[in-house]
Amino acid sequence: MGNGASVVEKTARLSIAVIGAGYWGPNLARNFRTGPAWHLAAICDLDIDRARRVADSVGGVPVTDDLHDVLSDPLIDAVAIATPARTHHAIVMAALEAGKHVIVEKPLADSGVAGREMVERAGEMGLVLMADHTYCYTPAVLKIRELIADGFLGDILFVDSVRINLGLIQPDVDVFWDLAPHDLSIMDFVLPGGLRTTSVAAHGADPLRTGKACIGYLAMPLAGGAVAHVHANWLSPTKIRQMVIGGTKRTLVWDDLNPQQRLSVYDRGVDIEQVSKGSAADARAAHISYRLGDTWSPALPEGEALAGVAAEFAAAIREGRSARTGGEAGLRVLAVLEAANRSLERGGAPEPLEPLEPLAVELVSGGVVR
Ligand SMILES: NC(=O)c1ccc[n+]([C@@H]2O[C@H](COP(=O)([O-])OP(=O)(O)OC[C@H]3O[C@@H](n4cnc5c(N)ncnc54)[C@H](O)[C@@H]3O)[C@@H](O)[C@H]2O)c1
Numbered sequence: 389m390g391n392g393a394s395v396v397e398k399t400a401r402l403s404i405a406v407i408g409a410g411y412w413g414p415n416l417a418r419n420f421r422t423g424p425a426w427h428l429a430a431i432c433d434l435d436i437d438r439a440r441r442v443a444d445s446v447g448g449v450p451v452t453d454d455l456h457d458v459l460s461d462p463l464i465d466a467v468a469i470a471t472p473a474r475t476h477h478a479i480v481m482a483a484l485e486a487g488k489h490v491i492v493e494k495p496l497a498d499s500g501v502a503g504r505e506m507v508e509r510a511g512e513m514g515l516v517l518m519a520d521h522t523y524c525y526t527p528a529v530l531k532i533r534e535l536i537a538d539g540f541l542g543d544i545l546f547v548d549s550v551r552i553n554l555g556l557i558q559p560d561v562d563v564f565w566d567l568a569p570h571d572l573s574i575m576d577f578v579l580p581g582g583l584r585t586t587s588v589a590a591h592g593a594d595p596l597r598t599g600k601a602c603i604g605y606l607a608m609p610l611a612g613g614a615v616a617h618v619h620a621n622w623l624s625p626t627k628i629r630q631m632v633i634g635g636t637k638r639t640l641v642w643d644d645l646n647p648q649q650r651l652s653v654y655d656r657g658v659d660i661e662q663v664s665k666g667s668a669a670d671a672r673a674a675h676i677s678y679r680l681g682d683t684w685s686p687a688l689p690e691g692e693a694l695a696g697v698a699a700e701f702a703a704a705i706r707e708g709r710s711a712r713t714g715g716e717a718g719l720r721v722l723a724v725l726e727a728a729n730r731s732l733e734r735g736g737a738p739e740p741l742e743p744l745e746p747l748a749v750e751l752v753s754g755g756v757v758r
Pocket of ligand 1: 438495
């Protein structure tokens, strides 16, 4: 494991340990257990009983409550980290120092500085650092990306994302840092050129006095006068997972809780025609018209997103390349969240978002894997 890079035969399964066996870790364990590219070598949790329960649920895997056991094992190529956000930086840095490829849960880290250090270290070590932006591997989001890339929606006018339910109030992060990474990573993945916004205006509320925002709204201008909006909420008795993406040609509605019709495409919208030469009022009336066409629902293949996550992580390691949702994608999400923090401190005023400075090192040097 010279210079931190695992050396793995192309045909051999990669060996991975899951760190963190709470709410989300079992899903990672199940998918790395069944993923054809992977051998699930261990489960690690400070709470050894949790680790045991998860290990039993996937048919028996060695367990430990000591991260060092995993990191010092030369047979383990990679780790999947599903611990709370505040712990990501320390565990990821230790794993990279030990020469392990890393997939880490969203949010990548609890600050932009911490995230950047992780991404730079992975680059220096020639290791893959991937963010588990799970939704980017769902059939629905893959289809949305394809429809937008093919110009099917036309130019994007607005994106409106609602992610509300009775959520688990997190000990370390507010609702923006807990839920909005999903919406932001999806927007970053499906919008041409990524989520390029120049500012973020955030409004948060904590009506139950938990000490952090439990209800949050983000507004972000997009190119050409378009706008993106996120509503994240832990206090809603009804669960809504919906994104509406309006374009000049068509509008798409993604209702993730409607398996019969997750995606609907509306051939309806407002058309603006050439300005005519009458009075201002006549001109306005003349050049706005409404299109009332069909609605249809694209067929989506079945498939668990985390199986795609596991496959992409393995492919990135084997091919010595950055993962599709690599550390940089995680950093773009963190940049928006940090701007949201600053906006909250300033009573919701739009907070400028500087473009991320280029990283000092290449993300993954070729030839990591033979
Ligand atoms: N991708 C998704 O859709 C998704 C969904 C839910 C949660 N998450 C993310 O997963 C992460 C974990 O969330 P959760 O809800 O499962 O948290 P959780 O509190 O239920 O579980 C975290 C586990 O990590 C263990 N742990 C903490 N520090 C550790 C350490 N140093 N070494 C080993 N184990 C340690 C804890 O004992 C606990 O069992 C968070 O980053 C969260 O945002 C992602």
